[in-house]
Amino acid sequence: MRSFCSFIRTASTKQNSLPRQTIRSFTASTQNNRFQVPQFKSPPPAMTTTTLKGQPFDRPVLDSMLRRRMFYTPSFEIYGGVAGLYDYGPPGCALQSNVIEIWRKHFVLEEDMLEVDCTALTPEEVLKTSGHVDKFADWMCKDPKNGEILRADHFVEAVLEARLKGDKDARGIKVEEKEEDPKKKKKKVKNTEAVKLEDAVVKEYEEILARIDNYDGEALGKLIKDHDLKNPVTGVQPSPPVAFNLMFQTAIGPSSNAPGYLRPETAQGQFLNFAKLLEFNQQQMPFASASIGKSFRNEISPRAGLLRVREFLMAEIEHYVDPEGGKKHARFNDIKDVKVRLLNRHVQLAGQTTIEEMTIGKAVSNGTVDNETLGYFLARIQQFLFKIGVDPSKTRFRQHMANEMAHYAADCWDAELQTSYGWIECVGCADRSAYDLTVHAKKTGAPLMVRERLETPITIEEWQIDLDKKKFGPHFKKDGKTVEAAVEALPQDKREALAQDLQLDGKIKIEVDGVGNGTVEISKELIQIGRKTKTVNTREFTPNVIEPSFGIGRILYALIEHNYWTRGNEGGDEARGVLSFPPPVAPTKVLLVPLSSHESFKPIVNRMSRKLRSIGVSTKTDDSSASIGKRYSRNDELGTPLGITVDFQSVKDGSFTLRDRDSTKQVRADEEKILKAIKELAEGSKVWADIEKELPAFEGQEAEIPVLTKKD
């Protein structure tokens, strides 16, 4: 069960806002972690979000702008829509592909990673081995009256919160309304009657809510019974919670006996190709594979826009490293001075949320971060996030608590970005030890390991088995090979025990699947087990995996919030939205604005547009009849960083004004200089301040217009 394992961070008190505002792990990090309930909660009322310019943040206004400008839109809306499915419109799609391009350059190209593209369709056996078939589930209950399906923890939470609200109403305490989707709100309001509760009951409810993520299905069922929690819609108690697997199931091929699933993460395809990738890498370690692709999770109740969806883009890296030698990283020195904001597990254990800022070099040397390779990726993740325009003051790395992680995991940190929904996990970075390769190797017999030639051979002492092949074959006949393989596979500790059996009983019994009744007896005439030394030239090991895992949709949403602000309009209209994306990620780089629909502008606009495209800069022309100001503010909402006005001066002398979205300042220069400036800004090699120093400012308000119009 995702919700099965308990973990401390949600057991801390509700006053500690941390657990209540952390969206968990779409990005799988550890074995337990992969199967936990996502911790999505509304932000606590105390938390105020501000825009890039420190203005109060108004989410409904931003949401409406994003839909109006088609950053994203509910899928199949004309058919009524499907919860948790969104389409990206042109600006969202361009933003996404720019972020992916930067990701690919920053990680795959820079680090020489081996990118693979694996299928989303996955046969059941693979996900059975990985644990998803048995454990990737949430608890759900059904309303026996109307058949409504409820996510058990969400349901308990909603009813108790409604009762607490009713209590506060009865006590005359003003409650700040939380934002919820309209449907939910309706239900809640309907159910919120002002009923005063006993003080002890209030305390009990608050305690339950604080640890809501710790209850398993049975415990949630008990809560529903004990507190007589009823569905406000029907007035009846829902059925006891049952496990609901979150993978989409289908059948691969024409016969229905080949069940398959849509992958819930992109990691498994990479693990399965490990041996081929190692071969491709000419057997050299360490190395990393990477993958960008869609994953699918059948959430019971998707919410919060792009943050909890049923189909989403992930970018995952699996870095394979030798577990011996402290997991050093050859390029650690390059990033050791990068400062990171860390929320370590000790601070969380103490119920605090204090962020410590330190260099990653120090964090590794003082043991806060487990090893260099993990530290290296934390720094590289942060560099990537800052490069695309995430706000450093709204970024932190939160370490997983010891009991959030599986027993085999060495360490795990989430890059969390602060939004109006709280701190959201956008990148997970876990040291998964040798777990994944080991389970798949064990299941399939594939050699998912590294064989390394030792510089100096070593001598080891071990329990060796010698079979008397002459007698062994004839004795077991057709089963000979099978029994021999089972004998060879016996681990050292088992061999030691069997050596004693052989001495005592003159025979041993071992289990061999598919031979006789599954147990085979071998007498000392056929087998000898003894302690012997041997010289070893190679070393075999299963690499450990460091897994940075990016939820692209969440990153995009946080990026949008971090770069959003509003510009007061001098004319007195309502404030206008601006998205101050860095030029390299902006969906469109340049807006071309002819001053009017005058014929003389057209060839110039077309030429500029062609030239910009030929140097790889995306442009948009707005030759509508709207005022220049209106056309620019329309594109401020799209995050277009630069604007070129084509005016009569351009016709006359070939000069253009270039406008900066954020400052609205303009410079004027000839075509060549303007194109050069745009290219440098779009690539990110210069910023606007550089350009302002190089090119003359333009303050004029198109004074030449009347003169030229007359002449024309």
Add this chain to the structure above:
Amino acid sequence: MRSFCSFIRTASTKQNSLPRQTIRSFTASTQNNRFQVPQFKSPPPAMTTTTLKGQPFDRPVLDSMLRRRMFYTPSFEIYGGVAGLYDYGPPGCALQSNVIEIWRKHFVLEEDMLEVDCTALTPEEVLKTSGHVDKFADWMCKDPKNGEILRADHFVEAVLEARLKGDKDARGIKVEEKEEDPKKKKKKVKNTEAVKLEDAVVKEYEEILARIDNYDGEALGKLIKDHDLKNPVTGVQPSPPVAFNLMFQTAIGPSSNAPGYLRPETAQGQFLNFAKLLEFNQQQMPFASASIGKSFRNEISPRAGLLRVREFLMAEIEHYVDPEGGKKHARFNDIKDVKVRLLNRHVQLAGQTTIEEMTIGKAVSNGTVDNETLGYFLARIQQFLFKIGVDPSKTRFRQHMANEMAHYAADCWDAELQTSYGWIECVGCADRSAYDLTVHAKKTGAPLMVRERLETPITIEEWQIDLDKKKFGPHFKKDGKTVEAAVEALPQDKREALAQDLQLDGKIKIEVDGVGNGTVEISKELIQIGRKTKTVNTREFTPNVIEPSFGIGRILYALIEHNYWTRGNEGGDEARGVLSFPPPVAPTKVLLVPLSSHESFKPIVNRMSRKLRSIGVSTKTDDSSASIGKRYSRNDELGTPLGITVDFQSVKDGSFTLRDRDSTKQVRADEEKILKAIKELAEGSKVWADIEKELPAFEGQEAEIPVLTKKD
């Protein structure tokens, strides 16, 4: 049924190799076409394929090279694999993302298309409307003895071909072995007994095979019965064919009553967003949307490697155009002189395969291609294919036969690429008229149309309906609104007929879903229908759709075959494979080769590698102990176009040799010049011949080595 509709190209005689070597439509083109059986066949023995350099083409050798170099690999291979699912390894993945990047620049950026990213998960209702739920199927039968599932047409074909082979064996005619996957071959060989057939029977079998794609399920069942066709594995007749829908089904959300499918194409998401996209485009027509994403088809028997798979990447464009005014295209003039190789439907009707070469301007003006917009896209598709390195002599556009297309389709052409599997449809380009938008608008009531303001209002005469609202409401009570809506929706021809009814009977009957028994009577006291004139200021129309649809996996495979050749090794070893990809699509652009493991090379190699990456050029370093020649030929197989040797001269004077993969010629120059040359080659702005003119040739065989080694 995909296999339901008959079409002429497969009814032509078998001597005409065309239909037998054309893989059909993963890329949906027309309504019928969307649901046809893919026409995958082995190439006729007469056809010889050659490599880029005209050498005999050996597919198994190429296949083995592609797997060894991990261009692609069967998914889940360590679990035994799943038919029709492939993963792309690093070079395949890089090739794919380079091709996609060029596609995006060539179409989306250049043409200002609105790219969207829609979900693969699709609710059933959408695909019911589009026709896929009812018609996207193949015929399959089951072997009653072993439960094996067979694709009916493939089965009939295999058994008849085996009998014909047996006949030829009996007559002593040598038959060339066709390449099949090993399993199939085994079966076939086992079944091929030398049995002579009657001449009439041979003729009958040949005729059946020639028209195999024309049989529906019933007809295929009859063939199996009449000719007593038995599964060679079990010796029994399979069950009668049943329809098998090729979409992967799943359930969206926790309740099982929300069936959904994985999309079989990316088009539907674009159609559903039409109204929003039009709004985003500020109501301006024409415009195009575009989408790149995975589609899924549950093939009964996937084969031919990347050519028929169950999960594949598509890139689709939906260009919306006003159906009036001849579907002109504003930029047609830019491409009118592009020469295309056309196989039109008249030539095919005559049983010929003659390709006519002409300019697209002529093809449109003489009516071969229906309209300018369709012609424009054919030229742009060809430009794209040539840009990525497809062989022009192995490219043609084949027009669909009249009865391959649905009644509403105006014209349809497939860009076919010649490979060792025959001519493969890699891009479909269809004029789908207003079909898609119309069916979705009709189903949902969404306004999927364009409202255009007329410059001069026009007066039209039409049948108008007037309701006596005062009486109408009270008469129909709660059903008033529903009946009124049904009346308003009556089309002109219906209104004319009803006007007569009203005059004759004093009342009319109309059908209204959900009111009474579905038929409502309205008397003349409540309604009047008359011919009246009205002035119209706007024109409403449903745009037509021109749909270029790219199967990326097929294009990649054809691209690989077109660029493959072998280089004889002077040393006498076996021939070595080369993939002569144009530098812009090559997975890696530059191989860095230090002459030896000498310490002095390392900092230089690292610096070059860093510099190349910083200018966006992907590099790979091979510092293994293999000979330089071996290291280069390893990378010839990966299609790496350029190589830099770092030798002692580099250490001494900072100069480098740059090697061209195809000619193996080298030039030598200083770092700056070498970097500039690489950038120009990688971008495609220059070719090797240009560089050879600019930089001095290098012929030396590292004569300096011994001298420098001593000094060092």
